[in-house]
Amino acid sequence: MKVKLLFFAMIREKIGKDEVDMEIFPGETLEQLTQRVLAPAFPHARFFKSLLYAVNEEYAGPQTILRDGDEVAFIPPVAGG
Amino acid sequence: MKVKLLFFAMIREKIGKDEVDMEIFPGETLEQLTQRVLAPAFPHARFFKSLLYAVNEEYAGPQTILRDGDEVAFIPPVAGG
Amino acid sequence: MLLIKITKENINREEVRRAVAHPDCGAIATFEGDIRNHNDGKEVLGLEYEVYEKMFQAEVKKIFHELAQRWEVKACALVQRVGRLDVGEAGIVIAVSSPHRHSGMAACAWAIEEFKKRAPVWKKEYYLTDAQWVLCNHGGK
């Protein structure tokens, strides 16, 4: 099962890419995926507290279970217009 | 003692002028002047209930006593921009 | 900065914006009042604005002065059209700039309400077969 991850703003800069394709485990949640993917680059727990997620262009909670083909975006604090 | 009267909108149209100079009595109030000047053209008391006044470009109450040289404007209901 | 203007020409929106824009300010709130094609169930073909010009200037200045005491704003501008207007044309544009967006929007909304109550402006609507001065309730002061 594969999902596409989208990175924006400070996450994009830290990761050095704006998107990657990634294998996920069956039943893996957004939160679990986030820990695998972002924790190495963002060691501070505080960062994750302010992080939101979107799955297929809709805001989604951390417990959302991912499905094959999902487009996952990590949404750091938005700044609006 | 003389004052200048300014007419606007439906008052201007009814009177047929946009301004006139007028002699006033010593101690004459805005309300008294209004009755003398406008009552013949506007027979309905309802008209006067919605009428406001300005003296020298400031809103003024009906009991205001006029002074020589005042510029008096009758302000029918405003419509704003 | 303050722009208060009465004009017989089309209102120049860019002039209004320029009058309030400032590098200190993140927000510009604008209200534009356009001539509608109907009012009170009647078709409106156009209208005529009449203004008591000197008092208009004085009264709008007072409104902006009060506004600046209530909200943190940088600049205010108001342009009122007079004379004959067609449907769709702008009768008034008000703009307020402020460091932050909340104060600007609130101040602009307040300014329109005060203006509609207090500014000596009258409006005659032209219909298919007749015309009429529009009577709104007013407050004065």
Added chain:
Amino acid sequence: MLLIKITKENINREEVRRAVAHPDCGAIATFEGDIRNHNDGKEVLGLEYEVYEKMFQAEVKKIFHELAQRWEVKACALVQRVGRLDVGEAGIVIAVSSPHRHSGMAACAWAIEEFKKRAPVWKKEYYLTDAQWVLCNHGGK
């Protein structure tokens, strides 16, 4: 009528206004967010906007849909600038047209607040010697 647009060019304010103007409507409320020369006590030289474009469109559509359920409005438009901007340039313009002024101003003010909370837009500020992504609290949904 609905205009939702992301652009690398200067925002065309007249295009925004035309998108919402309608002969039925007496009121156009507009909010413009400009780049300020300072933030949090630091001098700002310019900034960069980044947008998650597809989600941006979807989210703004939702905001306008909710807005139309709350207020009597005729049309909404929103244009967001992306890329590098200088101080004084407009980052966003939102406009709402409505038959009456109260609903238009209230709807426009509400739209900005929702937009700032929900729209996937990020902002990097450039200072004299460094740069920083601006962290605002956000709500999401």
